[in-house]
Structure formats: structure tokens, C-alpha cells
Amino acid sequence: MAAGMSLRFSSSESGGSGTRRVVASRFAGLDPSRFILPALVILLAAMGFGVFLVPEIVSIAFVFPLLVVAGLLLEPRRLYVALAACAVVVGVWAPNSGISVSRLLGALVSIAAVMWLSLLVARSRAQVGTRGLSGDRMFAELRDRIVTVGQVPDLPAGWAATSCILSAHGDRFSGDFVVAHLHPCGRRLEVALVDVSGKGTRAGTRSLLLSGALGALLGAVPAADFLRVANDYLLRQRWEEGFATAVHIDLDLGTGEYSVANAGHPAPARYTGGRARWTVLDGARGPLLGVVPGSTFPRQSGRLDRGDALLVYSDGVVEARDRDLTDGIDRMLGVATMSVLREGDVARDVCEAARSGEDDDRAALAVRRV
Template sequence: MASGAGWSGADRAGSGGTRRRVLPSRYAGADQGRYLVVVLVVGVVVLGAGVVIWSDIVPISLVFPLLVVSGLVLEPRRLAIVLGATAAVVLAWGPVSMISPQRVVGVFVAVLLVMWQAVLIARSRAQIGTRGLGGDRMFAELRDRIVESGRVPPMPAGWTATSCILSAHGDRFSGDFVLAHLEDGGERLEVALVDVSGKGTAAGTRSLLLSGALGGLLGAVPPVDFLRAANDYLVRQGWAEGFATAVHVELDLRSGLYSVASAGHPAPAVYTSGRARWSLLDGGRGPILGVVPGVSFPRQSGRLERGDALLVYSDGVVEARDRDLTDGIDRMLGVAAMSVLRDGDVARDVCQSARSGEDDDRAALAVRRA
């Protein structure tokens, strides 16, 4: 017979065992927001009594932290209750404050500004459905996952690889990201460098979603199908600004054979140690991702001999306002050549020396055969 009360399955199992009733928590399903608003209103009222009765001891400025906390933990509808109680306290404080009318007006203006900030904070939290700092922690974790997915795995003997991502204006979110996958017992490397439309935080949400989707494709589909599958995914999203450029590299770490395909992305560069120079791989170009469905992406092949290197990068590395693109490419290749000669970090060197500086996202990945 079914019972309305819950019983422990383990306690029901043995005939001689002790039966222990599991009761639901007294506060299960309680609306925490209701209790929070009560606590905050009580705090405001207690503060109001203090500033009115002992105005020379209790400062009115204590309402500011209460307002900030209210904006963080309350939804806008309940925040209005706290704001109303705070306004009543401030209005009651004014006549007994024993300060000049000009300073009282200044306090009123300051309180109104902080109230407005609390409303903005509450609306922002309501949009993402979190309270307190939970939303910040969530985005920080997602950002760290992007960084981790672009971390180049340890390379086998005879190979080195480095990557670098620098976002516009120092933002922690970037429209550029790198994906790297090492498989077949460390004998084959797949790399994708993607540049999402927009830059910095504005492109961060699309970058978060796209990095997760493409990270699942990398190594799961044949290399020749990676950009096609990525394009189909972006077309299905139907984003208003949903396009992206990308470059995909497959590298056999036993033979040094590589295959490169580009989707509207700047041409990769290859360093030939025998001639001590960098050159661009202009073949293997296809359209940008997310615009035309069902397109194919041609690939260009080659081989990295000992001392050779391969560099992929985003347009922020070579583009700049009032500068010709050819100048930007020449500058990047010059920096890369000097970095190779001194055994430096090619990816970081070309990112840091980009003429676009903080105005654009920059990303690069370099692989070199020792």
C-alpha cells in the first residue's frame, strides 16, 4: 500500500531492522526571498530608529551597504519594499540631522544614486536568474573552461606548441578562442582557432556557446569535415551576428605532415628553417562560418621538417585602424622571425606586438618541430 509519508528504503529492507521515518525539512521549499526582504526591512527600520534617536552617533551612511546587499540578493519587486523603507528612514532623518540643508540635499541625492544602482544590479541578476554573486561565479567558471580548452596539451619529444589569447581592453572574455586536441597516443594534433563576430565581452556569450560546441566536434568528426560541421551548426543557430571565422589544422607528429583549411580567416604562416623565413599559406580558403549552408572547405597540405614552424592567428594580430593589412602581416612575420631566432614564444610575441593593441581581441597558436 502506498504511503503518504516517506520511509527510508534501507530501513524497509530488513524485517528485523529498525524503521526510521524520513520527514521533510521544516523549511523545504521555503521562499528565501521573503525572509531576506523581512530581514533587510527590519535592518533598515532599526537603522532608522538609530539615526533619528541617536543622530549624532549612528551615521545615515549605513544605509549604503544595506542598499547594495539588497540589490544583490533581492529581485526587483521585493527590492522596491526595501527601497521604500529606506526612503522613509532618510526622510525622517533629514529634519533631525542637525546639519545644513545643503548637506541634507547632498545625502538625499547620494541615497537616490545608490538606490538606482541597486535597481540596476537587481535587474541584472533577475535577467540571468541568480542572486548574490552566483552569476559571477558561473561566468568565471565558463571563462576558465574556455581558457582550459585552448591550453595546448603536452607535446611529445621533438615538438613544442604555445598559444596566446589577449582580449580587447583587458576584458576577461574574448571573441577569439583556441581549441587543441591531441590523440592517437600523442601522434596527431588537431587545432582550431576561431574568431567570433564582435570583440571583448560583447562577443563573450557567443564565444562561450561556440567553444563548447566546436570543442565537442574537434576530434569527434574527421578533420576534413570539421569546418563543414561547424558551419552547419552556426547556420542552424540563426544568430543576427552569428558569423565567425576559423582555421583548422591537422598535424601528424610522426611525419610532420599537416593539413590546413580556413573559413574566412587570415592565412596561416609556415616557417622554413632552411631559408630562415616565414611565408603565408594562401590556399585552403573557404567562406566564413554561419552564412552559407552546405559549403565545403578546401584544404592545403605540407610538411614541417626539423626546425620548421606553423603559426595560426586571428585578424586582431595583423589588422589596425589606418594601417594597410599587408603592413600588419609583414610586421607580424618580422616579429615571428625574431622570436624563432631567439627560441621565444612565437604566439605570445606576435599577440603582444600587434598594432591593434587593446582595441581588438588577439589570438595565436604556434607549433614548431625541433
């Protein structure tokens, strides 16, 4: 009997949970946005009545937050309905507002401007495929992922590395980015600094896509083939502004031996601790990425001894309007020398000292054997 009671209780419990799952699945299929438009129309109608019945409490200005919410949450097709309802309310209110003609015209122009802006916002979010603030959060997350990929991992004792990326005009998206990979053995570091055509937000979307692709390639393909494979990838994208420059470093953290390949990028610099001077490594240079099919990228090799360093940077660090490029490089290397001597952050120091200021994206990465 006990067993039978237990069995019936278990069956009833499973049936209840099954009913709950069916109900939950039915509610899960509902689109919450379907209820936003009726709610906004009802609020607009209530506001319209309130303006007539209790104008000392309800103001026509309450239409502004409703229009902002409509622009953020409604797709354009449904937004037109909300805008029409708003126009009806305002059209009925205007002749009976009891305010001066100048104030009435000012209110009508303000309402029309906010209606137009809400429509622009809705169209923009419809292109992205998001509603509300989810699109902003999505782009913020992607931006943070770029920053995470560009962070140089902790290096073994005897090595130090810093990186810095500053975007044009303070934008949070940059056409310059860094990808780094420390091999599982902990003795080999690969780093690539890339400058996508354009700057700031305009180059941000291409930078997002390319950083993910090159971050996956780094360490997955032989170092000698990295730029060649990256070039093939950009050619397949067929972007109108599809080119990029890049420099790739393959560094053995055990011996200090390195090799550098350059794809149309400003030449890296090597610091020799014994002489306290920088040398520009302009011996190995290939074409821009995404321009010439089947390109090859020669590599230049060397060795870092204790106190030596490598510095890679984007053109925004050394280029400036009405300034000679050689002068910009000399100035950067002077800043880098002072930074090394005082044990500073070389990458950040050269980026912040760039003469281009906020007119261009700036990026730098420095690796030093200490």
C-alpha cells in the same frame, strides 16, 4: 532476546534517521531569499530609530550597505519593498536631520543614486537568473573552461606548441578562442583558432557557446568535415551577428604532414627552418562560418620537417587602424622570426607586438617541430 533487542534498536535508529530526513527535506524546500526582505526591513527600521535616538552613533550613511545588499540579493519585485522602506526612513529623517540644506541635498542625491544602482543590479541579475555573487562565479568558471579547452595538450617528444589569447581593453572575455585535441593515439593533433564577430565582452557570450560546441566537434568528426559541420551549426543558431572566421589544422605528429582549411580567416604562416623564413599559406580559403549554407572548405597540405613551424593568428594581430594589412603581416612575421631564433614563445610575442594594442582581441597559436 539479544536478537530481539538488536532488532528493536535497529528499528528505532532507522525511524530516527527517517524523521531527520523528513525534517531536512522540509527545510530544504524553504527559499532562503524569503527571509532576506524582512531582515532588511527590520534593519532599516532599527536604523531609523537609531538615527533619532542616538544620532552620534547611528548615521544615515548606514543605509548605503543595506541598499547594496538588497540590490545583490533581492529580486526586483521584493527590492521595491525594501526601497520603499528606505524612502520612508529617509523621508522621516530629512526634515529633522539638523544639517544644512546643501549637505541635505547632497545626502538625498547620493541615497537616490545608490537606490537606482541597486535596482539596476537587481534587474541585471534577474535577467541572468542569479542572486548575489553566484552569477559572477558562474561566468568566471565558464571563462576558465574556455582557457582550459584552449590549452594545447602535452605533445610527444620532438614537438612544441604555445598559444596566447589577449582580449580587447583587458576584458577577461574574448571573441577569439582556441580549441585543441590530441587524439588518443598521441600521433595526431587537431587545432582550431576561431574569431567570433565583435570583440571583448560583447562577443564573449557567443564565444562561450561556440567554443564548447567546436571543442566537442574537434576529433569527433573527420578533419575534412570540421569546418563544414561548424558552418551548419552557426547557421542553425540564427544569431544577428552570427558569423565567425576560423582556421583548422590537422597535423600528423609522426610524419609531420599537415593540412589546413580556412574559413574567411587570415592565412596561416609556415616557417622553414632551413631557410629561416616564413611563408603565408593563402592557397586554401573558404567563406565565413555561419553565412553561406552548404559551403565547402578546401584544404592545403604540406609537411613540417625538423625546425619548421606553423603559426595561426587572428586579425587583431595584423590589423590596425590606418595601417595596411600587408604591412601588418610583414611586421608580425618579423617578430615571429626573431622569436623563433631566440627560442621564445612565438604566439605570445606576436600577440603582444600587435599594433592594434588593446583595441582588438588578439589570439595566436604556434606549433613547431624541434
